[in-house]
Amino acid sequence: MEKKIAILPGDGVGKEVSRGAVTILQAVSERFGHTFQYVYGKIGGTAIDEYGTPLPEHTLDLCKGSDAVLLGAVGGPKWDQLPGHIRPEKGLLKIRKELELYANVRPVQYYRSISGISPLRKEVVEGADMVVVRELTGGLYFGKPSERTFQEGKASVVDTLFYQKNEMERVIRYAFELATTRSGKVTSVDKANVLESSRMWRETAEEIASEFPDVKLEHMLVDNAAMQLIKNPRQFDVIVTENLFGDILSDEASVLTGSLGMLPSASVSAQGPNLYEPIHGSAPDIAGRNAANPIAMILSVAMMLRMSFGLVEEAEAVENAVKQVLEAGSRTSDIASTGVFPLTTEQMAEEIKAAL
Ligand code: ATP
Ligand code: MG
Numbered sequence: 428m429e430k431k432i433a434i435l436p437g438d439g440v441g442k443e444v445s446r447g448a449v450t451i452l453q454a455v456s457e458r459f460g461h462t463f464q465y466v467y468g469k470i471g472g473t474a475i476d477e478y479g480t481p482l483p484e485h486t487l488d489l490c491k492g493s494d495a496v497l498l499g500a501v502g503g504p505k506w507d508q509l510p511g512h513i514r515p516e517k518g519l520l521k522i523r524k525e526l527e528l529y530a531n532v533r534p535v536q537y538y539r540s541i542s543g544i545s546p547l548r549k550e551v552v553e554g555a556d557m558v559v560v561r562e563l564t565g566g567l568y569f570g571k572p573s574e575r576t577f578q579e580g581k582a583s584v585v586d587t588l589f590y591q592k593n594e595m596e597r598v599i600r601y602a603f604e605l606a607t608t609r610s611g612k613v614t615s616v617d618k619a620n621v622l623e624s625s626r627m628w629r630e631t632a633e634e635i636a637s638e639f640p641d642v643k644l645e646h647m648l649v650d651n652a653a654m655q656l657i658k659n660p661r662q663f664d665v666i667v668t669e670n671l672f673g674d675i676l677s678d679e680a681s682v683l684t685g686s687l688g689m690l691p692s693a694s695v696s697a698q699g700p701n702l703y704e705p706i707h708g709s710a711p712d713i714a715g716r717n718a719a720n721p722i723a724m725i726l727s728v729a730m731m732l733r734m735s736f737g738l739v740e741e742a743e744a745v746e747n748a749v750k751q752v753l754e755a756g757s758r759t760s761d762i763a764s765t766g767v768f769p770l771t772t773e774q775m776a777e778e779i780k781a782a783l
Contacts, residue, residue, distance in 0.1 A: 432494065435469070435470040435490070438503045447721030450776040459741050470482055471506075474518060494700055494735060498703070500709040528695065529696070530562065531560070536555070540754045543764055544762050557665070558605060558665050560605065560673070561598075562668070567671045569670075595627065605665050609664050612665065613643070617629050617648065629646055692706050695734070757775060
């Protein structure tokens with residue numbers, strides 16, 4: 428199989444873990460006989476430095492002309508003082524809008540071999556295995572107006588939570604489809620006791636549920652969901668929710684595994700290529716030291732192989748290679764217990780490659 432992959436390393440550890448991703452893709456192409464072509468583009472702070480904008484047109488064109496996009500991370504203290512509209516993070520918001528990435532998919536899985544690093548008790552997290560599906564192109568993050576006004580000596584502010592019904596439908600339907608390949612349960616999270624948008628969300632979930640008789644639908648208020656996630660995470664299979672709630676809950680769910688460096692994500696496009704990225708940021712505190720854990724990025728590669736290219740066996744091979752090196756005791760510093768000498772980013776990627 429021949430595929431063209433756009434690689435946007437971005438800033439900080441994004442650059443380092445992207446190299447790890449390519450190491451693994453090369454191993455996959457050797458073992459399974461595929462041809463992957465890589466095209467590189469700039470995004471985030473590095474793009475601002477060179478082009479004065481966090482998402483140059485040609486980066487976007489390069490993504491649109493590829494079969495999938497792999498993204499490292501954007502941002503860092505160097506760009507923190509810039510005005511809002513040219514911050515590195517704007518590059519991310521823009522690429523989501525431009526590629527119409529409507530569903531952000533984050534699997535959260537408990538790994539027995541590194542159970543010690545989760546801040547939660549083993550009896551609570553053991554066996555937890557869920558996917559958080561977050562709506563990504565609507566809601567509060569994109570609603571207009573979003574502004575501050577100052578009139579007659581009084582300051583006031585407004586943000587707008589706006590959704591079209593079809594934006595709710597497509598992400599909820601995605602979650603139901605996903606649930607049919609898993610344990611068959613969808614937990615739809617909202618705040619229907621207060622918000623009109625949530626009432627429409629809940630109705631929409633009920634409508635979609637009627638298309639999927641084999642999937643069980645449950646509604647949960649977001650405040651309760653935040654509590655249940657750390658109290659009894661095993662109850663969840665697929666969680667689906669709107670943009671802001673999903674942002675918060677997916678970060679919360681990431682605690683179950685114990686390190687941001689372990690968690691991949693996929694953002695599903697309505698028409699163009701999907702985008703795959705680790706959930707962590709540019710980790711400025713460890714950037715440039717070859718110390719970041721590349722596993723989140725490598726598992727994102729596995730998601731890409733499965734979801735964009737239909738290469739299920741290859742995806743499983745990557746996931747199994749990760750499990751194997753973890754079981755053998757290989758650790759980067761974020762998942763190492765005290766006294767264990769950690770591997771570098773490169774060494775970890777090489778070990779996973781060798782296991783492949
Ligand atoms: P953003 O604002 O971009 O979401 P953030 O504020 O959530 O970023 P991160 O950059 O994700 O922060 O880093 C949070 C913490 O997790 C830092 O201490 C960082 O070193 C650590 N971390 C993040 N990614 C990794 C990784 N791949 N390997 C090891 N540690 C990581
Ligand atoms: Mg963050």
